[in-house]
Structure formats: C-alpha cells, structure tokens
Amino acid sequence: MSGARLAALARKEMIQIWRDRRSLWIALFMPIMQMGLIGYGASLDIKHVPVCVSDREGSQASQDLLKRFQASAYFELVGNVADDRALTAAIDAGRCRIGLVVPPDFSERLRDAGGAALQAVVDGTDDNSANVAIAYARAVVSGYSADVRLDFLRQRGLAGQATAPLGVEPRVWFNEDLESRAFIIPGVVAMVMALIGALLSSLTIAREWERGTMELLISTPVRPLEIMLGKLLPYFGIGLLDAVLCAAIAVGWFGIPFRGTLAMLFSTAALFLIVVLGVGYIISVLTRNQLGASQIALLVTLLPTTLLSGFAFPIDQMPAPIRLLTYLVYGRYYVTILKAIFLKGAGPQALAAPILALVAYAAAIGVLAARAFRKRLV
Amino acid sequence: MSAAQPDRAAVVVDRLVKRFGTFTAVDGVTFGVDRGEIMGFLGPNGAGKSTLIRMLCGLLRPTSGRALVAGLDVAREPEAVRQHIGYMSQRFSLYGDLTVLENLRFFGGLYGVEGREFAARSSWALEMAGLRGRESTLASELASGWKQRLALGCAVLHRPPILFLDEPTSGVDPIARRAFWELIQQMAATGVTVFVSTHYMDEAEYCHRLALIHRGRLVGLGAPEVLRRHALRGALLELECEPVGPALEALQAAPGVLDAAVFGSTLHVLVGSAESACAELPAQLAARGVRCTRIRTIEPTLEDVFVQQLGAGAPQEGAPP
Numbered sequence: 105m106s107g108a109r110l111a112a113l114a115r116k117e118m119i120q121i122w123r124d125r126r127s128l129w130i131a132l133f134m135p136i137m138q139m140g141l142i143g144y145g146a147s148l149d150i151k152h153v154p155v156c157v158s159d160r161e162g163s164q165a166s167q168d169l170l171k172r173f174q175a176s177a178y179f180e181l182v183g184n185v186a187d188d189r190a191l192t193a194a195i196d197a198g199r200c201r202i203g204l205v206v207p208p209d210f211s212e213r214l215r216d217a218g219g220a221a222l223q224a225v226v227d228g229t230d231d232n233s234a235n236v237a238i239a240y241a242r243a244v245v246s247g248y249s250a251d252v253r254l255d256f257l258r259q260r261g262l263a264g265q266a267t268a269p270l271g272v273e274p275r276v277w278f279n280e281d282l283e284s285r286a287f288i289i290p291g292v293v294a295m296v297m298a299l300i301g302a303l304l305s306s307l308t309i310a311r312e313w314e315r316g317t318m319e320l321l322i323s324t325p326v327r328p329l330e331i332m333l334g335k336l337l338p339y340f341g342i343g344l345l346d347a348v349l350c351a352a353i354a355v356g357w358f359g360i361p362f363r364g365t366l367a368m369l370f371s372t373a374a375l376f377l378i379v380v381l382g383v384g385y386i387i388s389v390l391t392r393n394q395l396g397a398s399q400i401a402l403l404v405t406l407l408p409t410t411l412l413s414g415f416a417f418p419i420d421q422m423p424a425p426i427r428l429l430t431y432l433v434y435g436r437y438y439v440t441i442l443k444a445i446f447l448k449g450a451g452p453q454a455l456a457a458p459i460l461a462l463v464a465y466a467a468a469i470g471v472l473a474a475r476a477f478r479k480r481l482v
Numbered sequence: 483m484s485a486a487q488p489d490r491a492a493v494v495v496d497r498l499v500k501r502f503g504t505f506t507a508v509d510g511v512t513f514g515v516d517r518g519e520i521m522g523f524l525g526p527n528g529a530g531k532s533t534l535i536r537m538l539c540g541l542l543r544p545t546s547g548r549a550l551v552a553g554l555d556v557a558r559e560p561e562a563v564r565q566h567i568g569y570m571s572q573r574f575s576l577y578g579d580l581t582v583l584e585n586l587r588f589f590g591g592l593y594g595v596e597g598r599e600f601a602a603r604s605s606w607a608l609e610m611a612g613l614r615g616r617e618s619t620l621a622s623e624l625a626s627g628w629k630q631r632l633a634l635g636c637a638v639l640h641r642p643p644i645l646f647l648d649e650p651t652s653g654v655d656p657i658a659r660r661a662f663w664e665l666i667q668q669m670a671a672t673g674v675t676v677f678v679s680t681h682y683m684d685e686a687e688y689c690h691r692l693a694l695i696h697r698g699r700l701v702g703l704g705a706p707e708v709l710r711r712h713a714l715r716g717a718l719l720e721l722e723c724e725p726v727g728p729a730l731e732a733l734q735a736a737p738g739v740l741d742a743a744v745f746g747s748t749l750h751v752l753v754g755s756a757e758s759a760c761a762e763l764p765a766q767l768a769a770r771g772v773r774c775t776r777i778r779t780i781e782p783t784l785e786d787v788f789v790q791q792l793g794a795g796a797p798q799e800g801a802p803p
Binding site: 106109112116119120123124315316317318319320321322323324325326479480482 | 542584591596
C-alpha cells in the first residue's frame with residue numbers, strides 16, 4: 105500500500121467529482137430532494153378525512169354529533185347530501201371518503217334504552233386509511249355516546265355512579281405525539297444514504313472502463329486495493345456530509361427530536377457507508393458500464409431498503425419468511441440504529457446487536473470488494 | 483527509476499500464444515529485442531499487434547508461451563513488470579476532465595515520481611509535448627497531436643527503460659506524427675527500448691527492426707532495408723494497365739510471375755527475371771484484351787514486402803488481394 109498512490113487516486117477522483125456536475129447534483133441535491141419528498145409523502149397519519157353528511161333528522165342531537173366530527177382534526181365535513189344515491193355519487197367521485205347517515209329517528213332512539221345507530225359508509229379502496237378512519241369515527245361516536253349517557257344519568261340524579269370504574273391512560277414514550285413522521289424520517293436518512301452511496305460508487309470503476317482510462321490505469325504499478333480505497337475515500341466523505349445534511353433536515357425542518365450523540369451518528373454512519381460504498385463498488389467492477397451499474401445499484405438498494413428495512417413498514421408485522429429475509433437487508437440494521445439514536449438517544453450498549461450485524465456486513469462486503477477487482481483486461 | 487539490466491536483451495518472447503475462446507489472436511510468436519532498439523509491429527487491423535503488446539505489459543495473461551520484460555516474467559510478475567514499462571494505449575486514455583498538469587501529477591503519483599523529481603520530469607514532459615503555457619487546459623480540449631504527446635509524457639515520467647506504444651499516431655496529422663517519431667528516436671538514443679505498433683507503412687521506416695504480423699503470426703522479422711532487399715526473391719515491376727481486374731487475373735496466371743497485386747491504380751508484379759517479363763508480359767496481356775500503357779522496374783517498398791510475406795505466411799489463403 106502506497107500513500108502517494110492512494111493520495112493521487114483520491115485527489116484525481118475528487119477533481120472529477122467536482123467537474124462532473126451530475127455526480128455533484130446526485131451527491132448534494134438528491135438527499136435534500138428525497139428527504140423532502142419522502143418526509144412529506146410518507147406520513148402514515150390520516151388527518152382531515154373528507155366526510156359527507158346525510159342528516160335525515162336535522163335535530164339538535166344530530167347537529168351536536170356532527171359538530172364533534174367537525175371539531176376533530178381527523179375529519180372535515182365537506183358537504184351535505186340529500187339521500188343515499190347522492191352519498192354514493194359523492195364517494196364514487198372521491199369528494200369524500202366517509203359518508204355519515206343520521207337516521208330520521210336519531211334523537212328519539214337516543215332517548216330510548218335501545219340506543220341509536222349512526223351509519224358510516226366508508227370508501228374501502230385504501231383499506232389502511234379506511235380502517236383508521238373507522239376507528240377514529242368510532243372514537244368520536246363513543247365519546248359522544250358517553251356524554252349523552254352521563255347527561256341521561258345526571259338528569260336522573262345518578263351522577264355519582266356515572267364515572268367509569270376502570271380506564272387506561274396510555275403514556276407514550278420516545279414518540280410522544282405518536283407522529284408517524286418521527287418514526288419514518290430517521291429511516292429516510294438511512295435510505296437516502298444507502299441510495300446515494302451505492303449510486304455514486306457504482307459509477308467509479310465503470311467510468312474508467314467506459315472512458316477507456318482503465319487500460320492505462322492497469323498498466324501502472326497501482327494495486328487493486330489502492331484503486332478501491334483511493335476511489336471510495338472521496339465518496340466516504342460525501343456520504344458523511346450527506347448524513348449530516350439529512351440529519352439537519354430531519355431535525356431542523358421536520359422537527360424530529362435528536363436525542364442521541366453526534367459521535368454515535370457519525371460512527372454508525374461511517375460503518376453503514378462502508379457497506380453501501382462496497383456494494384456499489386462491487387456492482388461497478390462487475391458491470392463495467394455506468395448505466396447498467398447505476399440501474400443495478402438502484403434496484404439492489406431501493407427495493408429492499410424501502411420494503412424490508414422497517415423504515416415505514418414494521419418488520420414485526422411481516423410474515424415469518426419475509427421477516428427472515430429482512431435480516432439480509434443491511435438497511436434494516438441502520439434503520440433500527442438511526443431510529444434509536446434519534447428518538448431514544450440510544451448508545452452503543454443498547455445498539456450492540458444491530459451494530460455488530462453491520463460490522464459483520466462491512467467486513468464481508470469489504471473482503472468481497474477488495475477481491476472483486478483484478479488488474480486484467482479480460 | 484532505472485531497471486536492473488542483467489543482459490542486453492530487454493524483451494524476450496518465446497512461443498507466445500493468446501486465445502480468446504476459439505479465436506487465436508497471437509499464435510506462437512518468438513523474438514528478442516535489445517536495449518535501445520525501436521521495434522515496430524506492422525500489420526493490418528486485427529492482426530494481433532495490440533494483443534501482443536498488452537501481454538507484454540501484463541494486461542493480458544498469455545495462454546501459453548513465455549515473455550520476459552526487463553528480465554521479469556509477465557505472467558508471474560506483472561506488477562514488477564509495470565514498474566519498468568511505460569504504456570500508451572491505442573485509444574486516448576488520459577483523463578479528459580483533468581488538466582494537462584493534473585494528468586501529469588496523477589501519473590507521477592502512481593509511479594512515485596514526486597517532489598523535485600516530479601518538478602523536473604513534468605517540466606521536461608511539458609517542454610517535450612509543446613504544452614508549456616497550457617498546463618491548465620483540460621486534456622479533452624487538446625488537439626490530437628498534443629494529446630498523444632501528453633500521453634507519451636505521462637508514460638515516460640518515471641523514466642521507464644521499456645516503452646510500449648500501441649498505434650500512438652493513429653488519427654494524428656502528418657506533421658505531428660513526424661514530430662512524435664523524432665521524440666521516439668531521441669528516447670531510443672538514450673537507451674530506452676521502444677515497441678511501437680502501426681499500420682502506417684511510412685512509419686515503419688523509422689523502426690530499427692520490424693516484426694510483420696498477420697493473423698497472429700510473425701510472418702517477417704528484420705530491419706526495414708533488409709526486409710526490402712532480401713525478402714523478395716525476384717524483381718518487382720510496376721504496370722499500368724486497363725482494365726485492372728482482368729489484368730490481375732491474367733498476370734497471376736502468366737508463366738514467370740511469382741505474385742501480382744493491385745497498388746492504387748497500378749499493379750505490382752513480382753517476377754523471376756525483369757528482362758524476360760518486360761519483353762513477354764505486354765503481349766500476353768494484349769492477348770487477353772488488356773492494354774498496358776507502362777511497365778517498369780521499381781524498388782520494393784515495405785508494403786510490397788508485407789503483401790508478399792502475407793502470401794507466404796498464410797499460404798492456405800492463396801494470394802492476398
């Protein structure tokens with residue numbers, strides 16, 4: 105290993121990155137763009153579900169109930185419809201996701217012991233949103249129903265027995281507001297790093313082959329390991345810069361809490377980058393052309409990291425074989441690590457398992473990458 | 483960096499073979515080259531010149547046979563060989579997005595030429611390539627002649643005792659080519675061994691020795707003037723005939739004619755005896771309806787030698803076109 109050759113390669117690569125505006129854009133603006141897009145787009149919370157109302161009674165009681173829907177942040181009353189047909193039309197047209205039908209005998213039945221029923225017609229095309237919306241609607245209705253019962257009992261002088269005997273008061277830790285954004289965005293940081301790192305490093309060796317500079321490079325006494333390290337060193341720096349950039353966007357823009365230490369962030373980012381850059385480099389060595397390499401890097405990185413890393417879709421809820429598969433996805437370990445660093449402020453002890461998994465991955469990829477490139481033309 | 487030279491032989495090639503699948507690119511080539519010699523590889527595109535050079539540089543592993551460069555086996559110690567050689571590939575392979583000086587600095591770094599030595603060598607290379615004052619021009623923006631000389635400069639920064647140049651002047655204008663060859667000869671004069679492949683016949687004259695290569699085989703080896711005088715057994719005639727096609731057919735069938743080939747608008751005919759051929763050929767051609775306007779004895783060029791040797795090297799293929 106020669107320091108002079110390593111330095112010559114790293115300096116050359118840096119000059120080339122600086123002059124190639126395309127890789128500069130990928131390195132610096134893609135993280136910002138992806139953080140913005142995924143950060144805003146990937147919220148799993150459901151708010152302001154549009155609701156159409158068909159109030160067949162128009163009584164004080166029905167208006168009270170509907171006002172509770174209006175007051176909730178989860179619903180937004182977008183219009184009144186006269187009958188079922190108009191309601192169906194409104195849902196078909198996508199003007200609302202839920203239609204609430206208040207029956208004509210609503211207040212009368214409310215006073216009876218049998219109780220009143222409210223019909224909710226839900227657009228089930230998006231089952232997740234539908235389930236969440238139904239749950240929210242139930243909550244609104246049961247809140248209303250409890251109040252009605254309380255009033256009823258009070259009127260009969262039985263207020264003393266009106267409080268519920270047992271209740272759960274949940275206390276949520278780490279993501280106190282249960283915002284899905286806080287859960288997702290640390291994972292987005294991992295995804296962006298995986299994507300950018302693999303994409304940029306997948307071009308390195310392929311570019312030399314494509315431009316015809318590889319032949320001359322091989323004819324010099326430079327060692328394969330020097331080529332690998334010299335080429336990846338600048339991208340390692342860019343990757344760390346991107347990690348800081350993404351973390352800054354997560355904290356400064358999206359208001360995600362950062363409870364961990366910068367040392368943890370940097371050291372785990374460095375570890376993850378070794379894996380990511382190694383994967384891109386191996387792809388580059390094997391394909392020898394930039395377009396093919398970048399396509400494969402995208403495919404290999406994007407799909408597993410999006411679907412199987414647990415960045416948005418919880419791994420616990422996957423079927424067992426898929427769950428086993430996620431252990432192969434290096435993104436999963438880093439997503440776990442980042443979420444814990446951001447939200448819990450976790451240190452090395454708490455994260456020993458995923459960190460060791462990444463260390464093992466980095467070692468394996470490092471060895472493969474170091475052996476991948478041979479100084480031969482064919 | 484100067485190599486230990488145990489003996490005068492800079493390069494020894496012994497029955498070297500390179501196969502790609504079923505295709506034999508280099509087929510049992512044997513020769514030796516001394517220090518300070520300019521060895522030319524002459525042959526048409528696809529003859530195996532580049533493959534041969536790439537094996538000698540350790541870029542391709544020989545299928546069989548042996549090659550020693552600076553006393554080192556290219557198959558066993560390719561890295562050690564690379565310390566002793568400079569290589570210029572067929573295609574321009576410097577970094578177009580780096581400036582002239584950045585390219586020199588990069589290759590200087592790879593070869594361990596640094597500090598004061600780099601200052602001296604890069605300054606020499608800039609002078610040699612005529613690039614002084616253009617240090618910060620991007621290599622891609624240079625005209626082809628300058629590109630080639632910059633590539634040469636990068637290849638010799640570390641003072642390699644052996645230099646491999648694979649078609650260094652293709653696509654370069656004639657004046658730049660001449661300048662380039664003067665540089666090569668200066669280097670050879672200081673003891674640098676130079677291998678150069680070309681398909682320009684005129685360039686072959688600059689070489690001390692030539693290896694004629696055809697279909698992966700060595701079909702002729704010697705100094706240009708020796709090849710010219712002795713390779714042809716017989717005398718060479720130049721004929722101007724109308725029409726050319728039937729004339730060629732008639733000549734190839736004529737008694738006393740060893741070989742006949744089209745050269746531009748004329749025909750070159752190798753005959754056993756110039757006098758009898760000059761006397762008899764016009765009549766024989768006229769009998770076939772070919773009119774001969776001119777017939778004369780000429781000095782053979784390397785091209786004649788080459789065409790003749792190709793016929794000898796690939797007899798199963800018959801006479802070359």
